[in-house]
Amino acid sequence: MAGLQTIIDSCNGIKINRRNVVGIQYTRNEIPRVSQTPTTNAWKITLDMPNSFRYSEARALLEELDTLDTTTPQEVTFGNNPNLRWIWAYQGGLSTNQLNTLNVSSYVGNQLVLNGLPAVASSRLLFKKNDLIQIKGHPYPFTTENDVLRGTGGTVTITTSRPNIMTTNVAGIGLNVGTNCIFNFFCPNMPVYKLVVGGYQKASNVVQNNALIEFSDSFLLYEFTGEA
Amino acid sequence: MEIIPAVAGNKTNINSAEFIKLTIYNDVNNPTDISVYTFSSSYKEETINFQTYSPMGGLLAVGIQQRDIRVTSADTSLMLSGISGDNIYVVLANKIRGSRIDITRGFYNNQFVLTSTAHRFTGIVTSYNISEERHDLVDNYTVTLNASSFRYVLENRIAGRKTNKESWQSFYPNDGSLNNLYSISDQQFDFGMAVTKTTVTGSTASTDASQVGTNQARNEQP
Numbered sequence: 001m002a003g004l005q006t007i008i009d010s011c012n013g014i015k016i017n018r019r020n021v022v023g024i025q026y027t028r029n030e031i032p033r034v035s036q037t038p039t040t041n042a043w044k045i046t047l048d049m050p051n052s053f054r055y056s057e058a059r060a061l062l063e064e065l066d067t068l069d070t071t072t073p074q075e076v077t078f079g080n081n082p083n084l085r086w087i088w089a090y091q092g093g094l095s096t097n098q099l100n101t102l103n104v105s106s107y108v109g110n111q112l113v114l115n116g117l118p119a120v121a122s123s124r125l126l127f128k129k130n131d132l133i134q135i136k137g138h139p140y141p142f143t144t145e146n147d148v149l150r151g152t153g154g155t156v157t158i159t160t161s162r163p164n165i166m167t168t169n170v171a172g173i174g175l176n177v178g179t180n181c182i183f184n185f186f187c188p189n190m191p192v193y194k195l196v197v198g199g200y201q202k203a204s205n206v207v208q209n210n211a212l213i214e215f216s217d218s219f220l221l222y223e224f225t226g227e228a
Numbered sequence: 229m230e231i232i233p234a235v236a237g238n239k240t241n242i243n244s245a246e247f248i249k250l251t252i253y254n255d256v257n258n259p260t261d262i263s264v265y266t267f268s269s270s271y272k273e274e275t276i277n278f279q280t281y282s283p284m285g286g287l288l289a290v291g292i293q294q295r296d297i298r299v300t301s302a303d304t305s306l307m308l309s310g311i312s313g314d315n316i317y318v319v320l321a322n323k324i325r326g327s328r329i330d331i332t333r334g335f336y337n338n339q340f341v342l343t344s345t346a347h348r349f350t351g352i353v354t355s356y357n358i359s360e361e362r363h364d365l366v367d368n369y370t371v372t373l374n375a376s377s378f379r380y381v382l383e384n385r386i387a388g389r390k391t392n393k394e395s396w397q398s399f400y401p402n403d404g405s406l407n408n409l410y411s412i413s414d415q416q417f418d419f420g421m422a423v424t425k426t427t428v429t430g431s432t433a434s435t436d437a438s439q440v441g442t443n444q445a446r447n448e449q450p
Contacts, residue, residue, distance in 0.1 A: 034241045038271045038336050109340035163340035165271055 003064030004074045007219050009081040013048035041162040042223035053213040054199040073186040073224035079179030090178030091128035103174045112158040124150040134176040138166050139184040185221035192216045232346045234335030243336040245270035246290045247281045251328040274342050308371040315371045319356050327353045329375045351377040
Protein backbone atom coordinates (compact mmCIF):
# COMPACT_ATOMS: atom_id res chain seq x y z
CA MET A 1 0.00 0.00 0.00
CA ALA A 2 1.22 3.44 -0.87
CA GLY A 3 2.79 5.45 1.92
CA LEU A 4 0.53 8.50 1.87
CA GLN A 5 -2.53 6.27 1.44
CA THR A 6 -1.58 4.45 4.64
CA ILE A 7 -1.27 7.78 6.44
CA ILE A 8 -4.78 8.74 5.31
CA ASP A 9 -6.22 5.37 6.23
CA SER A 10 -4.60 5.38 9.68
CA CYS A 11 -4.78 9.00 10.78
CA ASN A 12 -6.80 10.12 13.77
CA GLY A 13 -7.54 13.66 12.59
CA ILE A 14 -7.98 15.46 9.25
CA LYS A 15 -7.83 19.20 8.72
CA ILE A 16 -8.93 20.37 5.27
CA ASN A 17 -7.80 23.72 3.89
CA ARG A 18 -9.34 24.89 0.64
CA ARG A 19 -9.05 28.62 1.18
CA ASN A 20 -8.40 30.85 -1.80
CA VAL A 21 -5.54 33.32 -2.10
CA VAL A 22 -7.23 36.60 -1.22
CA GLY A 23 -6.33 39.91 0.31
CA ILE A 24 -8.92 41.68 2.40
CA GLN A 25 -8.82 45.32 3.40
CA TYR A 26 -11.43 46.90 5.64
CA THR A 27 -12.32 50.48 4.90
CA ARG A 28 -12.90 53.11 7.55
CA ASN A 29 -16.61 52.42 7.37
CA GLU A 30 -15.90 48.68 7.72
CA ILE A 31 -16.71 47.66 4.18
CA PRO A 32 -14.41 44.80 3.15
CA ARG A 33 -12.55 45.11 -0.13
CA VAL A 34 -11.44 41.76 -1.46
CA SER A 35 -8.75 41.15 -4.05
CA GLN A 36 -8.42 37.59 -5.26
CA THR A 37 -5.84 35.86 -7.43
CA PRO A 38 -7.11 33.09 -9.71
CA THR A 39 -4.77 30.32 -8.59
CA THR A 40 -5.02 26.55 -8.95
CA ASN A 41 -6.43 26.57 -5.41
CA ALA A 42 -4.63 23.38 -4.44
CA TRP A 43 -6.07 21.09 -1.76
CA LYS A 44 -4.17 21.17 1.52
CA ILE A 45 -4.91 18.46 4.06
CA THR A 46 -3.25 18.02 7.42
CA LEU A 47 -3.31 14.54 8.94
CA ASP A 48 -2.53 13.74 12.57
CA MET A 49 -1.01 10.34 13.14
CA PRO A 50 -1.32 8.27 16.31
CA ASN A 51 1.77 7.14 18.16
CA SER A 52 0.55 3.56 18.32
CA PHE A 53 2.32 2.15 15.27
CA ARG A 54 4.68 -0.68 16.11
CA TYR A 55 7.96 -0.61 14.24
CA SER A 56 7.56 -4.26 13.29
CA GLU A 57 4.31 -3.42 11.53
CA ALA A 58 5.24 -0.02 10.15
CA ARG A 59 8.74 -0.59 8.85
CA ALA A 60 7.57 -0.83 5.24
CA LEU A 61 5.57 2.38 5.68
CA LEU A 62 8.57 4.24 7.08
CA GLU A 63 10.76 3.15 4.22
CA GLU A 64 8.06 4.19 1.77
CA LEU A 65 7.85 7.63 3.38
CA ASP A 66 11.63 7.95 3.25
CA THR A 67 11.49 7.18 -0.45
CA LEU A 68 8.75 9.69 -1.12
CA ASP A 69 10.59 12.35 0.86
CA THR A 70 9.23 15.88 0.63
CA THR A 71 8.90 16.11 -3.12
CA THR A 72 7.31 13.04 -4.70
CA PRO A 73 3.56 13.14 -5.32
CA GLN A 74 1.40 10.10 -4.90
CA GLU A 75 -2.21 9.39 -5.81
CA VAL A 76 -4.50 8.69 -2.86
CA THR A 77 -8.21 8.30 -2.26
CA PHE A 78 -10.62 8.55 0.61
CA GLY A 79 -12.61 5.61 -0.77
CA ASN A 80 -9.93 3.09 0.05
CA ASN A 81 -10.82 2.75 3.72
CA PRO A 82 -14.46 1.74 4.44
CA ASN A 83 -14.29 3.83 7.59
CA LEU A 84 -13.53 7.00 5.60
CA ARG A 85 -15.91 6.63 2.65
CA TRP A 86 -18.58 8.76 4.29
CA ILE A 87 -16.43 11.89 4.08
CA TRP A 88 -16.91 12.49 0.35
CA ALA A 89 -19.95 10.27 -0.22
CA TYR A 90 -22.03 11.21 -3.26
CA GLN A 91 -25.17 13.08 -2.20
CA GLY A 92 -27.07 13.24 -5.50
CA GLY A 93 -29.86 11.03 -6.78
CA LEU A 94 -28.28 9.12 -9.67
CA SER A 95 -27.31 5.49 -9.69
CA THR A 96 -23.77 4.37 -10.43
CA ASN A 97 -24.77 3.37 -13.96
CA GLN A 98 -26.38 6.75 -14.55
CA LEU A 99 -23.31 8.55 -13.25
CA ASN A 100 -21.15 6.53 -15.63
CA THR A 101 -23.03 7.91 -18.64
CA LEU A 102 -22.14 11.51 -17.76
CA ASN A 103 -19.34 13.10 -19.74
CA VAL A 104 -17.83 16.53 -20.26
CA SER A 105 -19.16 18.74 -23.02
CA SER A 106 -16.95 21.69 -22.16
CA TYR A 107 -15.08 23.12 -19.17
CA VAL A 108 -14.17 26.80 -19.34
CA GLY A 109 -13.24 28.76 -16.25
CA ASN A 110 -15.36 27.24 -13.48
CA GLN A 111 -18.28 26.36 -15.77
CA LEU A 112 -18.44 22.61 -16.34
CA VAL A 113 -21.03 21.55 -18.94
CA LEU A 114 -22.09 17.90 -18.88
CA ASN A 115 -23.53 15.66 -21.61
CA GLY A 116 -24.97 12.18 -21.42
CA LEU A 117 -27.70 13.02 -18.96
CA PRO A 118 -30.01 10.17 -17.93
CA ALA A 119 -33.75 10.21 -18.63
CA VAL A 120 -34.95 11.06 -15.16
CA ALA A 121 -37.35 13.62 -13.72
CA SER A 122 -36.29 17.22 -14.26
CA SER A 123 -36.35 17.78 -10.50
CA ARG A 124 -33.91 14.91 -9.81
CA LEU A 125 -30.82 16.10 -7.98
CA LEU A 126 -27.73 15.32 -10.06
CA PHE A 127 -25.27 16.83 -7.61
CA LYS A 128 -25.74 18.36 -4.23
CA LYS A 129 -23.69 21.38 -3.21
CA ASN A 130 -20.14 20.33 -2.28
CA ASP A 131 -20.31 16.98 -4.05
CA LEU A 132 -16.83 15.92 -5.12
CA ILE A 133 -16.28 15.55 -8.88
CA GLN A 134 -13.27 14.70 -11.00
CA ILE A 135 -12.56 14.32 -14.71
CA LYS A 136 -11.43 10.71 -15.17
CA GLY A 137 -7.69 10.39 -15.61
CA HIS A 138 -7.04 13.83 -14.15
CA PRO A 139 -6.49 13.63 -10.37
CA TYR A 140 -7.57 17.19 -9.62
CA PRO A 141 -10.96 16.99 -7.86
CA PHE A 142 -13.24 19.93 -7.32
CA THR A 143 -16.62 20.38 -5.70
CA THR A 144 -19.92 21.77 -6.91
CA GLU A 145 -20.87 25.25 -5.77
CA ASN A 146 -24.63 24.71 -5.98
CA ASP A 147 -27.27 22.02 -6.12
CA VAL A 148 -27.59 20.82 -9.72
CA LEU A 149 -30.95 19.52 -10.97
CA ARG A 150 -31.48 17.42 -14.09
CA GLY A 151 -33.69 20.02 -15.80
CA THR A 152 -35.07 19.45 -19.27
CA GLY A 153 -32.16 20.35 -21.53
CA GLY A 154 -29.58 18.15 -23.16
CA THR A 155 -26.82 19.52 -20.94
CA VAL A 156 -26.41 20.88 -17.44
CA THR A 157 -23.91 23.47 -16.27
CA ILE A 158 -22.09 23.08 -12.96
CA THR A 159 -20.23 25.89 -11.25
CA THR A 160 -17.13 24.28 -9.77
CA SER A 161 -15.14 25.29 -6.71
CA ARG A 162 -12.10 26.14 -8.78
CA PRO A 163 -11.46 26.82 -12.46
CA ASN A 164 -10.33 24.25 -14.97
CA ILE A 165 -6.61 23.84 -14.30
CA MET A 166 -6.13 21.00 -16.77
CA THR A 167 -4.14 21.89 -19.85
CA THR A 168 -5.42 19.08 -22.07
CA ASN A 169 -8.79 18.81 -23.78
CA VAL A 170 -11.25 17.09 -21.45
CA ALA A 171 -14.32 17.07 -23.73
CA GLY A 172 -15.97 13.67 -23.94
CA ILE A 173 -14.32 12.29 -20.81
CA GLY A 174 -16.41 10.77 -18.01
CA LEU A 175 -16.47 11.65 -14.33
CA ASN A 176 -15.41 10.21 -11.02
CA VAL A 177 -17.79 11.20 -8.29
CA GLY A 178 -17.65 11.20 -4.50
CA THR A 179 -15.38 8.66 -2.88
CA ASN A 180 -14.17 7.43 -6.26
CA CYS A 181 -12.20 10.64 -6.74
CA ILE A 182 -8.43 10.48 -6.61
CA PHE A 183 -6.13 13.16 -5.21
CA ASN A 184 -2.53 13.79 -6.23
CA PHE A 185 -0.66 14.81 -3.08
CA PHE A 186 2.89 15.33 -1.96
CA CYS A 187 4.05 16.01 1.57
CA PRO A 188 6.31 19.11 1.69
CA ASN A 189 6.89 18.80 5.44
CA MET A 190 7.35 15.00 5.49
CA PRO A 191 7.72 14.39 9.25
CA VAL A 192 10.64 12.44 10.62
CA TYR A 193 10.01 9.60 13.02
CA LYS A 194 11.31 8.53 16.37
CA LEU A 195 11.47 4.99 17.73
CA VAL A 196 10.25 4.97 21.31
CA VAL A 197 10.60 2.09 23.72
CA GLY A 198 7.47 -0.03 23.81
CA GLY A 199 5.22 -2.16 21.62
CA TYR A 200 6.75 -5.42 22.77
CA GLN A 201 5.20 -8.53 21.29
CA LYS A 202 5.52 -12.17 22.12
CA ALA A 203 6.45 -14.69 19.50
CA SER A 204 6.61 -18.36 20.51
CA ASN A 205 6.26 -17.22 24.08
CA VAL A 206 9.38 -15.07 23.72
CA VAL A 207 9.24 -11.29 24.03
CA GLN A 208 10.51 -9.68 20.82
CA ASN A 209 12.29 -6.33 20.72
CA ASN A 210 10.12 -3.64 19.21
CA ALA A 211 9.38 0.09 19.32
CA LEU A 212 6.52 2.51 18.93
CA ILE A 213 6.71 5.10 16.15
CA GLU A 214 6.39 8.76 17.02
CA PHE A 215 6.14 11.20 14.13
CA SER A 216 7.66 14.65 14.62
CA ASP A 217 4.71 16.51 13.15
CA SER A 218 1.41 16.22 11.37
CA PHE A 219 1.48 15.27 7.70
CA LEU A 220 0.67 18.26 5.49
CA LEU A 221 -0.50 16.88 2.16
CA TYR A 222 -0.38 19.48 -0.61
CA GLU A 223 -2.02 18.86 -3.95
CA PHE A 224 0.51 18.65 -6.76
CA THR A 225 -0.89 20.71 -9.63
CA GLY A 226 2.37 21.32 -11.44
CA GLU A 227 1.51 19.05 -14.34
CA ALA A 228 -2.25 19.40 -14.40
CA MET B 229 -7.10 59.52 -16.58
CA GLU B 230 -7.57 55.92 -17.59
CA ILE B 231 -10.79 54.31 -16.35
CA ILE B 232 -10.46 50.59 -15.73
CA PRO B 233 -13.97 49.15 -15.99
CA ALA B 234 -13.09 46.08 -13.94
CA VAL B 235 -12.46 48.16 -10.84
CA ALA B 236 -14.80 51.08 -11.51
CA GLY B 237 -18.08 51.47 -9.68
CA ASN B 238 -16.81 50.94 -6.14
CA LYS B 239 -16.53 47.17 -6.53
CA THR B 240 -15.89 45.18 -3.37
CA ASN B 241 -14.46 42.05 -4.97
CA ILE B 242 -11.78 42.01 -7.66
CA ASN B 243 -10.30 38.90 -9.22
CA SER B 244 -7.06 39.72 -10.97
CA ALA B 245 -3.67 38.38 -11.97
CA GLU B 246 -0.38 39.95 -13.02
CA PHE B 247 1.09 39.29 -16.46
CA ILE B 248 4.78 40.00 -17.02
CA LYS B 249 6.56 40.31 -20.34
CA LEU B 250 10.35 40.47 -20.26
CA THR B 251 12.00 41.47 -23.54
CA ILE B 252 15.75 40.92 -23.64
CA TYR B 253 17.72 42.66 -26.40
CA ASN B 254 20.51 40.30 -27.38
CA ASP B 255 22.32 42.66 -29.73
CA VAL B 256 22.52 46.39 -29.17
CA ASN B 257 22.89 46.96 -32.90
CA ASN B 258 19.94 44.80 -33.88
CA PRO B 259 16.69 45.66 -32.09
CA THR B 260 14.93 42.73 -33.75
CA ASP B 261 17.27 40.21 -32.08
CA ILE B 262 15.26 39.73 -28.91
CA SER B 263 14.28 36.99 -26.47
CA VAL B 264 10.84 37.29 -24.90
CA TYR B 265 9.85 35.63 -21.62
CA THR B 266 6.29 35.78 -20.38
CA PHE B 267 4.83 34.57 -17.12
CA SER B 268 1.85 35.27 -14.94
CA SER B 269 0.27 34.66 -11.58
CA SER B 270 -2.82 33.21 -13.22
CA TYR B 271 -3.96 29.60 -13.03
CA LYS B 272 -3.69 28.89 -16.75
CA GLU B 273 -2.22 30.15 -19.98
CA GLU B 274 -3.72 33.39 -21.22
CA THR B 275 -3.20 35.24 -24.48
CA ILE B 276 -3.00 39.03 -24.36
CA ASN B 277 -2.15 41.01 -27.49
CA PHE B 278 -1.13 37.83 -29.33
CA GLN B 279 1.33 36.98 -26.52
CA THR B 280 0.78 33.80 -24.52
CA TYR B 281 1.57 34.10 -20.84
CA SER B 282 2.59 30.91 -19.06
CA PRO B 283 1.26 30.24 -15.56
CA MET B 284 4.31 28.09 -14.75
CA GLY B 285 6.90 30.81 -15.16
CA GLY B 286 7.85 30.88 -11.51
CA LEU B 287 6.52 34.32 -10.72
CA LEU B 288 6.65 34.78 -6.96
CA ALA B 289 5.81 38.42 -6.43
CA VAL B 290 5.45 41.73 -8.16
CA GLY B 291 6.50 44.85 -6.33
CA ILE B 292 4.25 47.79 -5.89
CA GLN B 293 3.70 50.17 -8.74
CA GLN B 294 3.17 53.67 -7.54
CA ARG B 295 0.05 55.26 -9.00
CA ASP B 296 -0.31 59.01 -8.96
CA ILE B 297 -2.56 61.46 -10.70
CA ARG B 298 0.42 62.81 -12.57
CA VAL B 299 2.98 60.69 -14.35
CA THR B 300 5.51 59.26 -11.92
CA SER B 301 8.89 57.67 -12.33
CA ALA B 302 8.78 55.15 -9.50
CA ASP B 303 10.67 51.87 -9.61
CA THR B 304 9.28 48.40 -9.12
CA SER B 305 10.63 44.88 -8.73
CA LEU B 306 9.84 41.34 -9.81
CA MET B 307 10.61 38.24 -7.82
CA LEU B 308 11.05 34.96 -9.65
CA SER B 309 11.59 31.47 -8.34
CA GLY B 310 15.16 30.31 -8.64
CA ILE B 311 14.16 26.70 -8.10
CA SER B 312 13.76 24.73 -11.32
CA GLY B 313 12.86 26.60 -14.42
CA ASP B 314 15.53 28.64 -16.10
CA ASN B 315 15.19 31.91 -14.25
CA ILE B 316 18.74 31.99 -12.87
CA TYR B 317 20.03 31.04 -16.32
CA VAL B 318 17.98 33.79 -17.92
CA VAL B 319 19.50 36.36 -15.61
CA LEU B 320 23.09 35.19 -15.80
CA ALA B 321 23.32 34.16 -19.44
CA ASN B 322 21.50 37.06 -21.02
CA LYS B 323 21.96 40.78 -21.16
CA ILE B 324 19.32 41.27 -18.55
CA ARG B 325 20.19 44.86 -17.66
CA GLY B 326 18.45 47.16 -20.05
CA SER B 327 15.77 44.61 -20.85
CA ARG B 328 12.26 45.89 -21.20
CA ILE B 329 9.59 44.92 -18.69
CA ASP B 330 5.88 45.28 -19.31
CA ILE B 331 3.45 44.57 -16.49
CA THR B 332 -0.21 44.08 -17.27
CA ARG B 333 -3.01 43.34 -14.86
CA GLY B 334 -5.75 41.01 -16.10
CA PHE B 335 -9.20 40.98 -14.59
CA TYR B 336 -11.38 37.90 -14.31
CA ASN B 337 -15.13 37.56 -13.98
CA ASN B 338 -16.89 35.24 -11.55
CA GLN B 339 -16.48 32.36 -13.99
CA PHE B 340 -12.67 32.79 -13.90
CA VAL B 341 -12.61 33.98 -17.50
CA LEU B 342 -10.25 36.83 -18.39
CA THR B 343 -12.45 39.77 -19.40
CA SER B 344 -10.18 42.80 -19.56
CA THR B 345 -6.61 43.94 -19.08
CA ALA B 346 -4.90 47.16 -18.00
CA HIS B 347 -1.29 48.04 -18.65
CA ARG B 348 0.41 49.00 -15.38
CA PHE B 349 4.11 49.48 -15.93
CA THR B 350 6.66 49.86 -18.68
CA GLY B 351 10.32 50.13 -17.81
CA ILE B 352 13.76 48.66 -18.10
CA VAL B 353 15.72 46.36 -15.82
CA THR B 354 18.33 48.36 -13.96
CA SER B 355 19.72 45.63 -11.69
CA TYR B 356 19.17 42.08 -10.57
CA ASN B 357 19.80 40.05 -7.48
CA ILE B 358 20.00 36.33 -6.82
CA SER B 359 19.59 35.30 -3.21
CA GLU B 360 19.63 32.00 -1.40
CA GLU B 361 17.92 31.61 1.92
CA ARG B 362 18.31 28.43 3.84
CA HIS B 363 16.36 27.53 6.95
CA ASP B 364 16.94 24.03 8.26
CA LEU B 365 16.41 21.85 5.22
CA VAL B 366 14.43 24.36 3.21
CA ASP B 367 16.45 26.13 0.54
CA ASN B 368 14.90 29.09 -1.23
CA TYR B 369 16.43 30.75 -4.25
CA THR B 370 14.95 34.02 -5.39
CA VAL B 371 15.76 36.05 -8.44
CA THR B 372 14.83 39.71 -8.10
CA LEU B 373 14.74 42.09 -11.03
CA ASN B 374 14.62 45.78 -10.25
CA ALA B 375 13.12 47.96 -12.93
CA SER B 376 12.85 51.67 -13.50
CA SER B 377 10.01 53.20 -15.43
CA PHE B 378 10.67 54.75 -18.81
CA ARG B 379 9.99 58.18 -17.36
CA TYR B 380 12.92 57.79 -14.98
CA VAL B 381 15.12 56.78 -17.89
CA LEU B 382 14.06 59.83 -19.83
CA GLU B 383 14.77 62.07 -16.85
CA ASN B 384 18.40 60.97 -16.93
CA ARG B 385 18.76 61.53 -20.65
CA ILE B 386 21.50 64.03 -21.59
CA ALA B 387 20.20 66.43 -24.21
CA GLY B 388 21.38 69.59 -25.96
CA ARG B 389 24.75 70.54 -27.41
CA LYS B 390 27.79 72.49 -26.39
CA THR B 391 28.62 75.87 -27.83
CA ASN B 392 31.93 74.90 -29.35
CA LYS B 393 32.94 74.09 -32.87
CA GLU B 394 33.00 70.31 -32.54
CA SER B 395 29.64 69.97 -30.88
CA TRP B 396 28.03 72.49 -33.18
CA GLN B 397 29.32 70.83 -36.32
CA SER B 398 28.27 67.40 -35.19
CA PHE B 399 24.75 68.67 -35.83
CA TYR B 400 25.51 71.06 -38.71
CA PRO B 401 28.78 69.98 -40.41
CA ASN B 402 28.81 72.87 -42.85
CA ASP B 403 27.97 75.64 -40.38
CA GLY B 404 31.03 77.65 -39.38
CA SER B 405 29.26 79.91 -36.91
CA LEU B 406 31.43 78.88 -34.01
CA ASN B 407 34.72 78.38 -35.86
CA ASN B 408 36.17 81.52 -34.29
CA LEU B 409 34.90 80.83 -30.83
CA TYR B 410 38.29 79.75 -29.50
CA SER B 411 39.95 82.99 -30.52
CA ILE B 412 37.56 85.10 -28.50
CA SER B 413 37.27 82.72 -25.60
CA ASP B 414 38.29 84.10 -22.22
CA GLN B 415 38.63 87.57 -23.66
CA GLN B 416 37.46 90.60 -21.79
CA PHE B 417 35.99 93.28 -23.86
CA ASP B 418 35.81 96.73 -22.49
CA PHE B 419 33.22 98.08 -24.80
CA GLY B 420 33.77 101.74 -25.52
CA MET B 421 37.21 101.79 -23.92
CA ALA B 422 40.72 101.01 -25.05
CA VAL B 423 41.72 97.35 -24.80
CA THR B 424 43.85 96.69 -21.76
CA LYS B 425 43.88 92.84 -21.54
CA THR B 426 46.39 90.79 -23.50
CA THR B 427 45.59 87.59 -25.43
CA VAL B 428 46.12 84.32 -23.59
CA THR B 429 47.78 81.26 -25.10
CA GLY B 430 45.84 79.13 -27.56
CA SER B 431 45.83 75.92 -25.51
CA THR B 432 44.44 77.68 -22.46
CA ALA B 433 41.91 79.44 -24.62
CA SER B 434 40.81 76.16 -26.13
CA THR B 435 40.30 74.56 -22.74
CA ASP B 436 38.48 77.55 -21.43
CA ALA B 437 36.27 77.65 -24.48
CA SER B 438 35.29 74.06 -23.91
CA GLN B 439 34.39 74.85 -20.34
CA VAL B 440 32.41 77.89 -21.35
CA GLY B 441 30.55 75.76 -23.83
CA THR B 442 29.89 73.08 -21.20
CA ASN B 443 28.48 75.59 -18.81
CA GLN B 444 26.26 77.02 -21.46
CA ALA B 445 25.11 73.56 -22.46
CA ARG B 446 24.14 72.83 -18.86
CA ASN B 447 22.03 75.93 -18.85
CA GLU B 448 20.37 74.89 -22.06
CA GLN B 449 19.28 71.45 -20.81
CA PRO B 450 15.50 71.10 -20.47
